[in-house]
Amino acid sequence: MTLSKKATCNSHGQDSSYFLGWQEYEKNPYDELRNPDGIIQMGLAENQLSFDLLESWLAENPDAASFKREGDSIFRELALFQDYHGLPAFKNALAQFMAEIRGNKVNFQPNNLVLTAGATSANETLIFCLADPGDAILVPTPYYPGFDRDLKWRTGVEIVPIQCTSANGFRITAPALEDAYHLAQKRNLKVKGVLVTNPSNPLGITLTRHELDLLVDFIDAKGIHLISDEIYSGTVFTSPDFVSIMEVLVNRNYAGTELWNRVHIVYSLSKDLGLPGFRVGCIYSNDGRVVAAATKMSSFGLISSQTQYLLSAMLSDEKFAGNYIVENQRRLKSRREMLVGGLKSAGISSLESNAGLFCWVDMRHMLTSKTFEAEMDLWKKIVYEVGLNISPGSSCHCVEPGWFRVCFANMSEDTLELAIQRLRSFVKGICSGGKNNNSTTGFSKNSSKNNSRRKILSKWVFRLSFHDRDQRER
Numbered sequence: 001m002t003l004s005k006k007a008t009c010n011s012h013g014q015d016s017s018y019f020l021g022w023q024e025y026e027k028n029p030y031d032e033l034r035n036p037d038g039i040i041q042m043g044l045a046e047n048q049l050s051f052d053l054l055e056s057w058l059a060e061n062p063d064a065a066s067f068k069r070e071g072d073s074i075f076r077e078l079a080l081f082q083d084y085h086g087l088p089a090f091k092n093a094l095a096q097f098m099a100e101i102r103g104n105k106v107n108f109q110p111n112n113l114v115l116t117a118g119a120t121s122a123n124e125t126l127i128f129c130l131a132d133p134g135d136a137i138l139v140p141t142p143y144y145p146g147f148d149r150d151l152k153w154r155t156g157v158e159i160v161p162i163q164c165t166s167a168n169g170f171r172i173t174a175p176a177l178e179d180a181y182h183l184a185q186k187r188n189l190k191v192k193g194v195l196v197t198n199p200s201n202p203l204g205i206t207l208t209r210h211e212l213d214l215l216v217d218f219i220d221a222k223g224i225h226l227i228s229d230e231i232y233s234g235t236v237f238t239s240p241d242f243v244s245i246m247e248v249l250v251n252r253n254y255a256g257t258e259l260w261n262r263v264h265i266v267y268s269l270s271k272d273l274g275l276p277g278f279r280v281g282c283i284y285s286n287d288g289r290v291v292a293a294a295t296k297m298s299s300f301g302l303i304s305s306q307t308q309y310l311l312s313a314m315l316s317d318e319k320f321a322g323n324y325i326v327e328n329q330r331r332l333k334s335r336r337e338m339l340v341g342g343l344k345s346a347g348i349s350s351l352e353s354n355a356g357l358f359c360w361v362d363m364r365h366m367l368t369s370k371t372f373e374a375e376m377d378l379w380k381k382i383v384y385e386v387g388l389n390i391s392p393g394s395s396c397h398c399v400e401p402g403w404f405r406v407c408f409a410n411m412s413e414d415t416l417e418l419a420i421q422r423l424r425s426f427v428k429g430i431c432s433g434g435k436n437n438n439s440t441t442g443f444s445k446n447s448s449k450n451n452s453r454r455k456i457l458s459k460w461v462f463r464l465s466f467h468d469r470d471q472r473e474r
Contacts, residue, residue: 006154017379018043018145018395025389030415040419043389045201045357046410047235047274049331053324054273057314064313067306074309081305084298086115090308093315094282098267100321101234106246114283114294115308117301119231119268120150122281123195125297126264127155129290130225136160136189138180140172142396142403144201151195160184160191163399169351170203170360172196172211177218193225194218199232199242202396202405203360204353206236212248216259225262234272234325236355237333261287269311271357272328278307332357332409335416339408342420346427357409361390364402366430375401386426388419
């Protein structure tokens with residue numbers, strides 16, 4: 001008996017080199033004591049820098065974690081609560097926290113929030129609400145590889161790239177928007193909207209006011225939607241400051257207009273608070289129809305009432321929330337400077353960034369040729385010989401070979417320093433024209449096994465990362 005077409009289709013994106021790197025890491029994970037020669041995970045955008053702040057709050061507020069209110073247990077109340085609208089106290093606290101991150105320049109109405117099991121669910125739910133199978137969503141490149149799964153797999157919607165290049169720091173331009181729109185029309189796809197990440201994953205930069213104005217003008221002219229995925233909004237650690245799309249709409253007096261209802265925000269606590277396992281995300285929309293439809297769909301992926309209760313108490317503590325935001329941003333800035341400085345000492349530059357948990361790293365000078373084949377070859381060497389899992393730009397649909405996303409917030413300073421040392425040794429070996437010193441990277445013991453893995457995986461990794469890409473992306 002065969003399975004359904006959905007179950008057997010190959011549009012999930014799991015075969016991307018982005019996810020393959022995770023698989024290779026999981027087979028041989030680095031551990032300072034148990035496996036010092038293992039692969040260091042630099043392909044996972046997790047924020048592990050401020051857990052001590054969260055744990056200190058929990059220690060000082062035991063009732064929240066014990067499901068008590070003023071000393072009395074509310075376990076039964078939480079265990080029986082299953083209203084998919086969510087706990088009012090949590091929605092109020094989340095709306096307040098979102099405003100705090102944006103400098104209280106905009107306010108969010110709790111009734112316009114739809115709670116979802118993470119940003120993945122939020123993005124997919126919005127696509128289900130706004131588009132039909134065969135419609136198109138325009139997305140600037142490079143973009144988060146998971147969007148190939150989140151936006152396309154179950155919805156049947158197509159992603160059409162808005163091509164951005166290093167010539168202007170990968171900024172969105174009016175011609176690029178028009179080119180993407182016309183490409184969709186040429187492919188007989190009805191464009192239903194634009195989705196951007198602000199701050200950008202994988203670039204680590206915030207959108208400028210000029211870019212945000214361009215986007216608003218564009219969707220206004222085309223009569224389409226705009227989704228602003230602002231999951232990294234609390235990670236902006238240096239100027240320029242973060243500007244939410246909602247702030248732009250307010251400043252341009254769009255409040256209450258028809259366009260006001262066509263702009264939607266996605267948010268999550270996975271990055272800013274470092275709680276991906278809690279699966280806390282949300283949709284914010286001024287369109288009551290979207291809120292109503294998305295709320296119904298949210299029943300397929302709810303946030304547990306226990307999680308909502310705990311976080312409502314934490315986020316309602318205004319002193320804690322304010323201090324956390326400032327200190328977490330300070331730590332991110334320090335860790336980013338450590339990575340950028342280490343890369344620079346190895347002769348590797350990065351795109352100037354001001355946000356996120358990663359850097360967009362330029363290794364074009366290390367390619368044997370200006371091709372995606374050469375990028376894949378370099379990536380495999382870095383994974384198997386250097387022992388670092390980083391994400392190749394081709395997995396993010398970057399139009400230029402040689403760029404890589406490198407994460408810095410999911411490890412200790414000692415581990416990051418080791419990663420820099422490994423990469424520095426690798427680059428030194430390339431520059432000297434000699435064979436890479438595997439004694440430094442610690443991979444000499446497993447060289448034959450690593451080589452066999454590379455041979456087995458090469459063909460299908462390259463197919464997903466290059467051959468299946470749109471011709472315009474090559």
